[in-house]
Each structure stands twice: as C-alpha cells, then as structure tokens.
Amino acid sequence: MCPNIILTEGYEYGSFHFLEPSFLHNYTDSTQFLPPGLIAITLFFLIYKYANPLWHQVIGWQTQYIQHIFQWNEFFDRIPLNDGAIFRFWQPEWLTEYMKWVYSYGFALSYWICLIYSFFSKDVKKLLRYALAGYLLQVPLILPFYNTILLQEVWYVHGVPDMLQRMLTPEEAFTTAWNCFPSMHTSIAFAGLLLSRREKNPWFRLVAGIYCGSIILSTLYLQIHWVLDVIGGMIFAYCCVKLADWIIDSKKVTGWIGSWERLGVYLSVKFGNKNHSLSSPGNRKKANEETG
Template sequence: MYKFVENKIWKTTQHTFKILLNLLSKYYFILIGLYFLQKTLHLVQYPSISLTSKIYLGMLALMCFTVYSDIRNDIKLIPFLILCIPFFAFIFYIEQHGYAFWGKMLHWQISRKIVVDLNPIFSKIPFNDGSFARIYKTETLTWFFRMVYNNGFVLPVLLAVYRSTLAKDFKKMLRYILSAHVVQIFLITPFYLIFHLQEVWFVLGQPDGLDRHLSPSAAAGVALNCFPSMHTSICFAMFLLVLRERNKIWKCVFGFFCLSVIFATLYLEVHWVIDVFAGMLLAYLTVKLVDFILAKGKVLVQKPLDMFYYKKKKAIYVSNYYLETMKN
C-alpha cells in the first residue's frame, strides 16, 4: 500500500512537472516581459533615472509581449541554444573591439590624401541641407531626436536580435546582424576612404545639433564620414526587415523608431539629404545581398539542419491524403 501511494505521488509529481515545463516552453516570453515591465514601472518612481533607460526597458517589455506570432515551433531547443553561444560571443567581441577597429580605420583615413572633397559640392545643392526637416522645431522635438539618434546606431540591431532570439529564429538573428554592421562596414568603408564629407552644421557654420560641446579640432575629426549615412543605412535595413515580422504592433513601434532615427539625422543637421538617400539605397542592397547569402548557405547546410536542428516531421493519414505536420 505504501509503495502504491509512493508511486502515485511520484507519477503525479512527474505529470505536474511536465505540465509546468510545457507551459514554460510555450509562454516563457510572458514571464520575461513581465520582468521587464516590472523593472520599467519600478524605475518610473525615480526621477533621477534617465527617461532613455525607462523607454529602453519598456521597449524590451513590448518586444516580449509581441513575439508570440513569430515564435518558431519547428526547431529543437538544445541545438538552437548551442548556436546562440558563438553568436552572442561574436556580438560581445564586436561590442568590445568594434569601436577600436573603427578608430584605427579613421586614423588611417585621416593620414591619407583626400581623393574627393564633397563639402563645397554638397553645400551648394538646393535643399540638400535638409532645412525642410527643421521648419517646426521645439525643445521637446530636439530632445526626442537627440535621444533616438544617440541610440540609433546599435540599439535597433540589438532589439531586433533579442526579439529574434525570443522567437527561437536563428536565421532571423543572422539576417538582422548581417544586414547591419557586419556586412555594411565592408560596403561603406570604400566610400569613407574615397569621399571627404563633413556634417551639415560643421560645413555651414551652425551650432552642433547634438550639442556635443566639441572643440574646433575635435569637431573636424568627429564630423567626418557622412556619405552615405550609416545611421540611415543601419536603421533602414532594420526597417525593411521588421516589415517581414507578423506582429503589427511591433512593426509600428519599431518601424517608427527606425524612421525617427533617419529623420533625426536631418533635423539635427548631421547628414545631408543625399547622404540619407544613399544610406537607404545601401540598406536595400545589403538586405538583398544578405538574403542571397543566406539562401545559398541554407542549401549547403540543409541536410545537417534537417538532422539536428529541425524537429522531425510526422505523417498523418487523413481522408486518403498524407499530411506532414511538425511535432511541437
């Protein structure tokens, strides 16, 4: 009798644990979202904490609550997590050493003879200074566009990658990171080495829209490399890719953020109109190039993916037809 009760308790415990594990595997994103929402509401109580930090945590919460329709249920969790290890190690490496690499490139660039100076050319083109973007200008708008611009080089990519990770979509993670800095840096560097173009405010002798309090010598160095606008190319690439997501709320919010960064480059007199259009073209070509690379790459690794990454298909016989369904 005692052994029977003990077995019953053990089976009940196993069954309960299995149910909880199944619920966790299906609704883990809600728990993560609630955590970020709680952190956001907690920080709201402290005026000393920057509004940027609160908005960032709020975006993370929204990212979690809108991911359900994009979650992949046809992949195995363990192989996915194994692939995430080198992926995020690479991102961490870029975060730690990327700016040092960029600084070396700028140093080398400054030491070379300028091939084409675009400053006098761009400054004479009508409406190229983006003055139409500043017809209506307020302190609130200036604060907003400074915030999105200062966070618009890295944050859009990280948010997109984090959300794709929650969706358990490694291919999407690769597509976002490749379409951003990884591929663009190689495509855009030749332009920066050949063309010399500085920010609108610096060339026209206006106050710095970003209010960076730069000395004249520092400003001359910082305001380099405008053609094409990499803020624009990064954010427009993310915008093109977010249009492929299923959740409409995330599309609207994240898309608005990306487009706001692009508009901020004009509003703050950082980039010329031609820079922005060139950046958008670069983004489009990069996304198409990455699509091509991933399509070709998938053909090469399709067999091991089917064996180790994707869940096995199960055939079901219904009304004289075989239907292939995925085991969740």
C-alpha cells in the same frame, strides 16, 4: 558619422520584455535552435565589445594616412534643398531633445532590438539576416566611400553650432564631422526597417517603423547629414539587405545551419529531453539520422 555601438542602461530589460510574446507563441524546437543561436549571439556580443574601439582605430588611420580623392563640401552645399532645412521648420524643445536622444543612442538600439526580436523568435536565418544586413556587411562595404569621399556634416560646413552639443575642439570637430556619404545612421536604421516589414507581428512592425524612421529624420533635423546622404544610405541599406538574403539563402549557409540544428536535436535525445525534442515528426527524423 562614426558608428558607435552603445547600449544604454535599462533598455535591455524593456526590449526583452516587449518581445517576450514572440518567444512564447513560437513553437520551433528551442533545443534545435540553441547551438546555432548561441554561436550567433556570442558573435554579436564580441561585435558589441570590440566594434567601437575598432572603429576609432579606423578613424585614426584615416586621419593619418587617407588622402580623399573627392572633396564634396562645396558641391553638396550648392545643391538646392540638400541641407534638409525643410525638416527644421518646427523645432520645439521636446522634439529637439527626442531627436538628440534618438541620434545618440538609437543607432545601436535599432540594431539590437531587431536582433533580440529574432532571437526570441528562434529563427537562425532571421537572426543572421538582421546581423549581416544591419551591421556586419555594412561596415566593410561602406569604408571605400568614407576613404575616398570627404564630405562633412551640415552644421560644420555652414559654420553653425553643433545641435548635439558635443563640445568638440576644432581638431575633433574636423574628424568627427566627416564620413557622411552615405549616412550610416540611415543605412542601419533603414535595413532594420526593411527587414521588420517582413515580420507578422504588427506591433513590432509599428515600433520598428516609427523608431527607425525617427533615426533617419534625426540626421536631417539635427543638421548632421545632407538629403543626398540619407538617400544614399537608403540605397546602400537596400543593397545590403539583398546581399544578406543571397548569402543566408545559399545552399552552404542553409546546410551549415541545418548541421547545427541537427546537433541540437541529437544532444537533446542524448541527454534525455525526448518529450520536447521529439515533439514533431521532423525532429524525430533528424534524431534518427544522427543516432543511426
């Protein structure tokens, strides 16, 4: 399924308000965090602005030029229980509406909630880890699967109505319903869930767990993804998290972050905010190193 980056109206304030305590009770030097934090946030804003049009360009390119090597529709349909029917034994209207909302908007929301939380915690490594594992690594690494495997959504293969009611033409349905293995809704949500398990805030762990879990379940409930799509997405997400850990904890990235943090301390001293920036021995040492 195409990973649309969408921010719904009104949730930005709610996200920041909910995550405010992590900012107020974390005593990391804000000035030290500011330079690398602003760079990271600017990068994520550009992703938000350009990712969706870029992805549709990729889909157009796939439609015109890609000849998939593997055709998996019939193969996946023959696997017992692979259509996820067990997740649709109870379908009240309120649950269906919730799942539709979660699937349509939760894809981006799960990613951004984690980024906002990490920003308020003033932890550059955490911010970059969420960004890499949750999206930046996933898009380029998932394209080889989508470019070689033709697998379409459950509802399309079964010839039943689209539960999302997207009112697609036959041509639009054909291309919208592919790019299924692995499930990117699942991989982004599961990456957020895995990383949220590392947080000390129990409320954030609870909310992230319920919400990210709902996104994964919605793909099966709405007859979008096959069970093996979801399993593949979870394995893919786990690999992206481990790769992000390796990158972020490398000496080069750690050194790059440290250089920007030292710049923040130096600027704080330079422009007179000494009481705040020199509140810890570590910051005084950094400032002395920069000022000689």
